[in-house]
Amino acid sequence: MNIEEFQEALFAKGRKAGFTEMEIYYANSRSISVSVLKGEIDAYKIVESGGLSFRGLIGGKMGYSSTERLDDESIDYLLDEAGSNAEVLENEEPEELFAGSERYHSVNTYSASLIKTSPDRLIEAALAMERIALEADHRIDMVRRSAASVSESEVLIVNTKGLNCHRKHSSASASIYVLAKESKDAKETVTGGWFDFSLRSFDDIDLEAVALTGVREAVSKLGANTVQSDNYPVIFRNDAATSLLSSFTSVFSAESVDKGFSRLKGKLGERVAGSNVSIIDDPLMDNVPSSKSFDAEGSATARHELIKDGRLLTFLHNRKTARKTGAANTANAAKGGYKGMVEVSHHNLYIAPGTAALAEIIRGTERGILIVELQGLHAGTNATSGSFSLAAIGYLIEHGEIVRPVNQITVSGNFFELLNGIETIGNDPRFVGSCTSPTLKIGSLSVSGA
Amino acid sequence: MLQERLIVNVLTAALETGGDFAEIFAEDKTSGRLEMVGGVLESSLSGRDYGVGIRILKGNFSVYAYTNDSSEHNLIATARSAAAAIRGSAAGSAVMDLRRTDFDNRHSVEIMPDSSQKKRKIELMRRAHSTAAGFDPCIAQTKIHATNQLQNVLIANTEGLLVQDTRVYTRLGISAVAEDGDQKQSGFSGPGAYAGHEFLEGLDIEEHARTASRIAVTMVKAGFAPSGRLPVIIDNGFGGVLFHEACGHGLESTAVAPGSSVFAGKLGERVASPLVTAVDDGTIANAWGSLNIDDEGARTQRNVLIENGLLKGYLIDRMGSRRMGMPSTGSGRRQSYKFAPASRMNNTFICNGTSTREEIIANTEYGIYAKSMGGGSVNTATSDFNFAVQEAYIIRNGKIAEPVKGATLIGKGIDCLSKIDMVGNNLEHGQGMCGSVSGSLPVNCGQPTIRISEMTVGGRKGE
Numbered sequence: 001m002n003i004e005e006f007q008e009a010l011f012a013k014g015r016k017a018g019f020t021e022m023e024i025y026y027a028n029s030r031s032i033s034v035s036v037l038k039g040e041i042d043a044y045k046i047v048e049s050g051g052l053s054f055r056g057l058i059g060g061k062m063g064y065s066s067t068e069r070l071d072d073e074s075i076d077y078l079l080d081e082a083g084s085n086a087e088v089l090e091n092e093e094p095e096e097l098f099a100g101s102e103r104y105h106s107v108n109t110y111s112a113s114l115i116k117t118s119p120d121r122l123i124e125a126a127l128a129m130e131r132i133a134l135e136a137d138h139r140i141d142m143v144r145r146s147a148a149s150v151s152e153s154e155v156l157i158v159n160t161k162g163l164n165c166h167r168k169h170s171s172a173s174a175s176i177y178v179l180a181k182e183s184k185d186a187k188e189t190v191t192g193g194w195f196d197f198s199l200r201s202f203d204d205i206d207l208e209a210v211a212l213t214g215v216r217e218a219v220s221k222l223g224a225n226t227v228q229s230d231n232y233p234v235i236f237r238n239d240a241a242t243s244l245l246s247s248f249t250s251v252f253s254a255e256s257v258d259k260g261f262s263r264l265k266g267k268l269g270e271r272v273a274g275s276n277v278s279i280i281d282d283p284l285m286d287n288v289p290s291s292k293s294f295d296a297e298g299s300a301t302a303r304h305e306l307i308k309d310g311r312l313l314t315f316l317h318n319r320k321t322a323r324k325t326g327a328a329n330t331a332n333a334a335k336g337g338y339k340g341m342v343e344v345s346h347h348n349l350y351i352a353p354g355t356a357a358l359a360e361i362i363r364g365t366e367r368g369i370l371i372v373e374l375q376g377l378h379a380g381t382n383a384t385s386g387s388f389s390l391a392a393i394g395y396l397i398e399h400g401e402i403v404r405p406v407n408q409i410t411v412s413g414n415f416f417e418l419l420n421g422i423e424t425i426g427n428d429p430r431f432v433g434s435c436t437s438p439t440l441k442i443g444s445l446s447v448s449g450a
Numbered sequence: 451m452l453q454e455r456l457i458v459n460v461l462t463a464a465l466e467t468g469g470d471f472a473e474i475f476a477e478d479k480t481s482g483r484l485e486m487v488g489g490v491l492e493s494s495l496s497g498r499d500y501g502v503g504i505r506i507l508k509g510n511f512s513v514y515a516y517t518n519d520s521s522e523h524n525l526i527a528t529a530r531s532a533a534a535a536i537r538g539s540a541a542g543s544a545v546m547d548l549r550r551t552d553f554d555n556r557h558s559v560e561i562m563p564d565s566s567q568k569k570r571k572i573e574l575m576r577r578a579h580s581t582a583a584g585f586d587p588c589i590a591q592t593k594i595h596a597t598n599q600l601q602n603v604l605i606a607n608t609e610g611l612l613v614q615d616t617r618v619y620t621r622l623g624i625s626a627v628a629e630d631g632d633q634k635q636s637g638f639s640g641p642g643a644y645a646g647h648e649f650l651e652g653l654d655i656e657e658h659a660r661t662a663s664r665i666a667v668t669m670v671k672a673g674f675a676p677s678g679r680l681p682v683i684i685d686n687g688f689g690g691v692l693f694h695e696a697c698g699h700g701l702e703s704t705a706v707a708p709g710s711s712v713f714a715g716k717l718g719e720r721v722a723s724p725l726v727t728a729v730d731d732g733t734i735a736n737a738w739g740s741l742n743i744d745d746e747g748a749r750t751q752r753n754v755l756i757e758n759g760l761l762k763g764y765l766i767d768r769m770g771s772r773r774m775g776m777p778s779t780g781s782g783r784r785q786s787y788k789f790a791p792a793s794r795m796n797n798t799f800i801c802n803g804t805s806t807r808e809e810i811i812a813n814t815e816y817g818i819y820a821k822s823m824g825g826g827s828v829n830t831a832t833s834d835f836n837f838a839v840q841e842a843y844i845i846r847n848g849k850i851a852e853p854v855k856g857a858t859l860i861g862k863g864i865d866c867l868s869k870i871d872m873v874g875n876n877l878e879h880g881q882g883m884c885g886s887v888s889g890s891l892p893v894n895c896g897q898p899t900i901r902i903s904e905m906t907v908g909g910r911k912g913e
Contacts, residue, residue, distance in 0.1 A: 046514070046531055067500070086494075142710060188832075263632070376858070380837075389675075389910070408860060
């Protein structure tokens with residue numbers, strides 16, 4: 001069955017089973033990815049898959065179920081499971097389906113030709129990056145992974161209230177991950193990597209820059225040592241700052257706030273960050289991978305300022321949280337994959353950039369640590385309390401200059417305190433995911449080493 | 451799930467361009483997840499995952515393709531598009547004689563999960579909520595989830611293997627959040643097993659709920675952990691995540707075969723203190739990380755990794771076996787048909803030593819007692835690992851003193867394993883999800899109480 005036939009058969013049978021409103025959320029993707037190792041193709045992956053989530057109103061409650069198989073048997077499965085899932089729900093606020101927004105902004109993240117990139121082109125690119133990296137520096141011990149891929153995906157939401165939203169997205173990417181050693185027999189190994197992407201064409205990616213940046217990321221860590229445990233001014237480079245921010249984005253979700261998992265609860269209108277901090281969610285930005293014109297409920301998305309000059313202006317909402325708290329819906333309904341419940345999440349959240357270049361920030365630091373990599377984010381951060389304690393890799397700065405690489409340290413602090421202690425914000429956000437930060441310099445953080 | 455004739459046709463198509471091995475992994479999985487927040491059942495999800503993965507090998511080159519459409523027409527088309535990547539000379543005519551392989555099922559499942567158990571599960575979840583919420587006035591929120599999964603797999607390959615298995619998983623997760631003024635801390639306990647609904651019925655739910663709340667309440671009132679190099683005692687059970695990160699990932703053939711692990715080329719060499727013997731065992735009855743057969747159809751084994759400090763073995767899948775010239779250890783695993791298999795851990799643990807927990811604590815003048823561990827990660831090339839301590843205390847003069855929060859432990863694999871200077875006699879296992887190249891998988895991490903003479907502890911004290 002194709003998706004249209006499946007949807008029609010599902011809704012018809014669902015009506016007979018007593019569902020008064022029904023919706024499908026269908027997602028599928030296609031991709032080709034190649035990685036090479038030591039001059040040979042190491043892995044080649046071809047993907048074509050999709051999944052469908054159903055939700056329906058029965059007995060005044062919304063039941064959910066999902067399947068990856070579009071056949072008659074699955075129609076019964078979806079309806080039975082959604083029915084018994086609805087029956088056991090105890091939450092008081094009923095969900096309802098949405099007929100659609102009056103108008104949607106146009107967001108173009110699709111290029112039909114991208115998926116047609118020839119696999120040979122991807123193989124050639126991965127081999128070229130490996131070669132460039134090995135030739136760039138004799139200290140490159142191995143290119144552990146040199147990879148290229150193209151993908152496209154599509155989302156379709158259709159419901160019995162008339163909603164019919166569809167979007168397509170395509171992306172190409174190239175990445176490298178290298179191991180470096182001072183000499184063949186050296187005990188110390190360091191790693192580094194880089195990647196880039198394009199939403200338009202694989203040829204837009206500067207492969208040489210990816211390879212050479214990956215090399216530089218690795219070799220510049222050679223000879224790293226720990227530092228004395230102390231409080232230091234800490235500069236999180238844009239990528240490290242981004243990974244830190246991404247661990248705490250749930251604090252802006254009205255759902256987390258409502259359930260008591262965010263310390264921002266009750267702080268709307270108050271100052272929660274330094275006056276130099278603004279945080280924005282903008283799903284309509286050009287050439288950003290997570291841009292989209294509608295959210296997981298089919299509401300038209302828009303740009304929202306969450307924090308403006310340090311003041312908390314709004315949380316992120318979907319239809320349910322907006323109704324419950326009497327706030328405006330920010331169209332931030334989201335699903336963790338096609339299977340999940342409709343929850344709340346950011347689309348393209350970022351800290352507004354400042355004016356300083358990274359080099360200037362380093363020059364303005366008498367003594368401090370520049371962090372370029374944070375590890376163990378899934379375990380070493382606590383979004384509820386805001387605390388973090390993370391293994392880090394970076395460089396020691398003295399008298400405005402990088403003097404040596406640093407490893408075997410942890411950096412600890414609290415996200416909510418950090419928002420109030422940002423001394424300088426860089427001009428360098430790199431929009432590669434759904435959450436972005438420019439370089440951030442923090443006045444003082446606890447660093448544990450020797 | 452798939453007819454034998456169809457399997458043979460697909461495998462034959464897969465070898466058309468000169469591949470030397472092809473494999474089909476078909477999966478039909480149903481799963482359920484209930485979530486209760488603050489005593490209210492807020493979400494109930496059911497899903498069916500279905501798809502087929504086709505892998506073709508030629509020497510060290512591997513192609514992987516997957517699809518949801520298991521019609522013969524589509525599977526052959528998928529096999530052919532994968533085979534096109536091989537670009538070798540025309541096929542050796544593969545004559546396949548599929549032999550259905552049987553094995554002894556080591557894991558008894560008494561009550562298969564199905565949707566009729568939802569209401570009973572909710573009763574059990576409510577008990578967890580009541581105990582956790584009533585533990586202390588500081589407990590401000592609870593989140594309980596119950597998950598179950600029934601995974602049917604069929605694996606067939608051009609060596610004639612044809613095998614099917616049904617894997618059943620059940621888990622309860624209890625999170626408690628404690629509040630004290632502006633402070634918030636959470637605690638977690640998440641028991642799980644390769645078992646059916648009977649696992650929940652037999653579980654001491656109240657004990658796990660109290661554990662989650664105890665951690666949250668203790669930590670919300672705790673000061674910050676100190677920073678610096680200190681002796682660290684890691685308690686038994688999920689504390690084994692230390693070995694999992696510090697060593698286990700570095701023994702996987704994915705890292706060893708290309709020579710990108712610090713453990714590569716070190717078989718027979720000393721990589722840990724003589725007190726350390728460590729094992730990865732995929733055969734333990736009903737254990738969370740166990741399997742009858744791995745996701746390449748090989749029987750799981752008990753693999754000795756380190757014996758008295760000497761490196762004895764690696765964790766090897768089919769591709770690792772080719773690259774390293776060593777047999778598979780039954781360690782090829784994948785989250786689903788969407789992943790090519792890779793060498794992964796099952797139930798990994800440090801074996802019992804001779805000390806008691808009390809002796810280890812009494813012998814420590816000053817240090818950190820990590821009673822309950824969070825998760826961690828490792829870079830297998832550098833062996834830099836890190837993990838978070840969920841519940842920690844200071845040890846002073848051989849006694850457990852005040853609790854401390856926010857401790858992270860970091861180190862390097864062999865260096866850390868060499869500094870294990872006391873090993874307890876109280877081996878236990880804890881359950882976790884391990885994320886790596888072939889997806890997120892259930893694993894046990896286990897150990898007795900151990901002491902590491904010196905580790906870098908990252909805390910915030912002195913700020």
